[in-house]
Amino acid sequence: MRRASGAGSEAGLAGDVPPADRVVVDVGGHPRVFATFTAPSFGAVHAHRTGKDGKPLPCRPRRDSPTCPHGRYEGCGRRHDRDDPQVGQPLCVDCYDYQGAVLWNSHAGELWRRFTQALPAVLARLLGVLRARPRETLRLSYAKVAEYQARGLIRFNAVIRLDGPDGPGSPPPDWATVPLLDAAIRQAVAQVVCLPQYRLLPLRHWSHMLGCRGRFSTKSRYYSTTSAFVTVRPRQEPEPSLGSGRSRQRSQAA
Numbered sequence: 001m002r003r004a005s006g007a008g009s010e011a012g013l014a015g016d017v018p019p020a021d022r023v024v025v026d027v028g029g030h031p032r033v034f035a036t037f038t039a040p041s042f043g044a045v046h047a048h049r050t051g052k053d054g055k056p057l058p059c060r061p062r063r064d065s066p067t068c069p070h071g072r073y074e075g076c077g078r079r080h081d082r083d084d085p086q087v088g089q090p091l092c093v094d095c096y097d098y099q100g101a102v103l104w105n106s107h108a109g110e111l112w113r114r115f116t117q118a119l120p121a122v123l124a125r126l127l128g129v130l131r132a133r134p135r136e137t138l139r140l141s142y143a144k145v146a147e148y149q150a151r152g153l154i155r156f157n158a159v160i161r162l163d164g165p166d167g168p169g170s171p172p173p174d175w176a177t178v179p180l181l182d183a184a185i186r187q188a189v190a191q192v193v194c195l196p197q198y199r200l201l202p203l204r205h206w207s208h209m210l211g212c213r214g215r216f217s218t219k220s221r222y223y224s225t226t227s228a229f230v231t232v233r234p235r236q237e238p239e240p241s242l243g244s245g246r247s248r249q250r251s252q253a254a
Contacts, residue, residue, distance in 0.1 A: 027168040030161050031178045035185055037112075037156040038149075039104050043096035045151045046076055046086045056081065060091070070094045088150035101153055108146065108154040111192055116142070118188040119160075126184055127175070137173050139163045160185060 049057040062075030072092040080087050090096035120140060124131040144158035162181055164170025 027161070027163070030163055030168075030172055031176055031181050032159055032161040033178060033181050033185060035156075035158050035160060037115075037158065037189070039101075039108075039153040039155065042098070042101045042104070042153075044074065044091045045096075046078075046080055046084075046089050046091065048080045048082045048084065048087045048150070068092045068095050088152060101151075105152075105154050108156070112144065112146075112156060114192045115188055116140075118192055119184060122188045122191070123180070123184040126180060126187075135165070137165055138176055139165060139167055141168070 044060065046059050049059065051057050056079035059076035059078050059080055060074075061077055066074045068074050068091075070092055072095075074091060076091060078086075120134065121131050123138075123140075124134050127134060139162075140160065141163055142158055142160045144156050146154050146156050149155050160181065162172045162176040164172050
């Protein structure tokens with residue numbers, strides 16, 4: 001499925017190749033922005049940092065020796081490897097906002113939904129027209145991948161693209177530019193608010209993905225080809241012959 005997701009995202013960037021020719025090659029010239037939506041900080045955590053030479057750097061070096069309200073050192077001089085189990089763990093478990101982190105993960109999907117709802121309205125406001133007007137000459141398409149960071153928080157990586165009114169096959173208007181799209185994305189993110197609904201939190205539904213830092217992707221309908229074109233289908237096992245399986249067992253029983 002990861003292969004299908006990657007191929008679909010690439011198709012929406014540069015255009016498809018036969019037989020998955022639902023996205024024309026010219027789509028590569030449409031205005032598009034690669035945006036990363038990262039969770040805020042819920043407390044300092046251990047990190048794997050590298051220098052320009054690729055060698056590990058100290059985690060959180062501090063010249064002084066500050067301590068948190070619980071008496072724990074607020075820095076870390078260790079050089080963590082990428083697979084160090086301490087990476088992503090809080091420096092102080094009592095200072096870390098675990099509740100806020102859980103709520104962020106629980107509402108990440110809703111935050112994205114509200115962002116996609118707000119973006120067309122912000123785009124229309126920047127153009128000084130009614131919300132329905134841009135739809136006559138423009139279509140917003142996107143593909144996003146949600147993944148767990150080392151600190152266990154969901155991050156979205158998204159490609160957001162401007163197409164013509166008929167989707168990837170039609171060119172966007174001349175006023176549809178990357179700076180316009182970038183400004184609309186930033187303003188839409190700033191106005192999205194999601195209030196917690198504790199009784200509706202599907203906390204356990206995605207908890208199995210934390211161990212492997214799994215990722216899952218979605219896209220708008222017209223962004224690129226469907227996964228059916230690029231998913232590797234499992235090998236079909238041959239049908240059992242008449243003399244095997246249950247028929248043979250019945251013969252033996254008789």
